[in-house]
Amino acid sequence: QHFRRRFANTxxxxxxxxxxxxxxxxxxxxxxxxxxxxxxxxxxxxxxEVVTTAISATAASTIPTQAAAAASWTTLAGLRxxxxxxxxxxxxxxxxxxxxxxxxxxxxxxxxxKWSGSTLVNVAQELVETEGVSALTLGLRETATGYFIQGALxxxxxxxxxxxxxxxxxxxxxxxxxxxxxxxxxxxFVGATALCQFEAxxxxxxxxxxxxxxxxxxxxxxxxxxxxxxxxxxxxxxVTSLLTYEQxxxxxYHTLAPDAPPAAFIGVRVASxxxxxxxxxxxxxxxxxxxxxxxxxxxxxxxxxGSKSSSDIVQRVAxxxxxxxxxxxxxxxxxxxxxxxxxxxxxxxxxxVLSIVLVQLVVYDSVRELLAFQQPEDERPAM
Numbered sequence: 001q002h003f004r005r006r007f008a009n010t011x012x013x014x015x016x017x018x019x020x021x022x023x024x025x026x027x028x029x030x031x032x033x034x035x036x037x038x039x040x041x042x043x044x045x046x047x048x049e050v051v052t053t054a055i056s057a058t059a060a061s062t063i064p065t066q067a068a069a070a071a072s073w074t075t076l077a078g079l080r081x082x083x084x085x086x087x088x089x090x091x092x093x094x095x096x097x098x099x100x101x102x103x104x105x106x107x108x109x110x111x112x113x114k115w116s117g118s119t120l121v122n123v124a125q126e127l128v129e130t131e132g133v134s135a136l137t138l139g140l141r142e143t144a145t146g147y148f149i150q151g152a153l154x155x156x157x158x159x160x161x162x163x164x165x166x167x168x169x170x171x172x173x174x175x176x177x178x179x180x181x182x183x184x185x186x187x188x189f190v191g192a193t194a195l196c197q198f199e200a201x202x203x204x205x206x207x208x209x210x211x212x213x214x215x216x217x218x219x220x221x222x223x224x225x226x227x228x229x230x231x232x233x234x235x236x237x238x239v240t241s242l243l244t245y246e247q248x249x250x251x252x253y254h255t256l257a258p259d260a261p262p263a264a265f266i267g268v269r270v271a272s273x274x275x276x277x278x279x280x281x282x283x284x285x286x287x288x289x290x291x292x293x294x295x296x297x298x299x300x301x302x303x304x305x306g307s308k309s310s311s312d313i314v315q316r317v318a319x320x321x322x323x324x325x326x327x328x329x330x331x332x333x334x335x336x337x338x339x340x341x342x343x344x345x346x347x348x349x350x351x352x353v354l355s356i357v358l359v360q361l362v363v364y365d366s367v368r369e370l371l372a373f374q375q376p377e378d379e380r381p382a383m
Contacts, residue, residue, distance in 0.1 A: 082371040084156025090364035091151020094356045095143050100124065100136040101352035102143070106206045109292040109345040113314045120348045139202035146198025150191040154238060155364065157187035180246070181239050188238035189231065196230045203295040226294040228330050233287025241280030241357060248272035269361065277357040281349055286342040288349065290333055293320050316341045 095102075104123045108115045115123050127135040161183035170176055252268040320328075320336045334342060 080156050080160045082368060083159040084152040086364045086367035086371065087155025087158075088148045088152030089367050090360040090362075091154070092144050092148035093363050094358075094360035095147040096140065097359055098352050098355045099138075099140050099143055101348070101355065102202075103127070103136050103138050103206050105345050105348040105352055106203060106292055108348055109289060109317075110207055112317050112344060116314065120351070123348075139205040142198045142202040142205060146195045146202065149198075150195040150234075151360075153194055154187050154191035157190055158183055158242070161186050177243065177247075181243055184239045184242045185235050188235045191238075192230045192234040193227065195234065196227045199230055199291065200226050200295050203292060207295070226291055229287055229291040229294050231287070232330065233284045233291055236287065237280045237284035240283045241276040244279045245272050245276035245357075245361065248275050269365075270358065273357045273361050274354060277354040278350070280357065281346065281353040284353075285346045285349060286334065289337065289342050289344050290330055292345075293317070293324055293333055293337075294330075313340050313344065317344065 101120070104120055104127070107127065108118070108123060118126075124136065162180060165183050166176060166179045170179070249268055249272045252272060253265075256264055256268065316337050320333045320341065323332060323336055328336075337344075
């Protein structure tokens with residue numbers, strides 16, 4: 001009964017409220033409420049669509065950017081690896097081809113009294129007659145291994161450092177050349193560090209037939225004792241030869257007509273390589289002489305014979321080798337050798353360096369083309 005009474009009261013109240021409103025007002029109220037609800041629903045739906053569109057646009061713009069960045073990084077990494085592979089092959093083949101020159105040059109540096117006044121051909125003939133043809137291949141294994149590693153690091157890192165140090169906004173030729181020089185120096189610093197122990201082993205192999213057969217004449221020596229001398233030779237050589245080659249090719253290419261025959265472009269490369277070899281040989285010769293002195297095994301005998309020689313340069317070489325045996329620094333050795341002593345063997349080294357530069361650049365470019373290497377535009381030298 002209680003629930004019945006409450007239901008009756010509620011029904012009566014509803015009836016009273018309904019009787020107080022006429023029909024048109026009721027219809028208007030319902031219509032207005034329905035329109036307002038529809039407007040709110042439409043606005044909400046529109047906002048959801050706007051937010052959804054914005055999220056989709058953001059995602060669509062972010063994903064391609066990330067994909068492009070990843071693809072760009074992968075492409076650049078591939079280019080560095082291709083440059084490294086080409087540089088390793090080029091450096092290995094060029095230095096292996098120059099081993100006979102290197103043997104003769106090293107012997108002339110190690111025994112200046114014996115070979116004083118002799119030409120490159122005379123020394124080579126004497127070595128073949130006394131030690132056989134194999135004497136001109138001493139140190140071949142060390143040369144091939146060491147320079148493949150050095151060339152791969154040098155050329156690969158040179159391309160990488162150029163991309164990192166030379167932004168596209170830099171257009172001043174002097175600034176770009178300076179940054180290219182820093183890139184070459186940094187790349188060669190790494191490559192020379194890896195080359196050091198192989199180069200020391202090569203010099204010792206050339207100096208002693210026993211060492212070439214695998215008998216280490218001084219196994220207790222630190223393999224990196226000549227690292228500073230390797231830097232003194234390799235860093236100036238790489239910086240000056242690369243910059244000279246790029247400068248000369250850039251200048252000479254601008255003198256050629258667009259329809260010039262292919263032989264003209266080959267001639268430009270050969271002429272530029274010859275100029276690069278000439279400058280590189282001169283700037284790296286002091287380091288090359290010091291490296292030979294440091295890794296020589298004939299200091300004692302030269303010290304004895306040098307004192308009896310009338311040749312001043314022979315005496316200074318003997319004194320330098322004796323000082324090296326006592327642990328003298330690179331600066332001390334250079335002060336003993338003086339200018340003429342530091343450039344000992346330069347005449348024999350010119351054809352050696354020329355052959356290296358010519359072969360190395362030709363092989364390097366050929367391997368890069370074989371690997372479909374395409375250097376980025378912003379990294380090409382503007383000189």
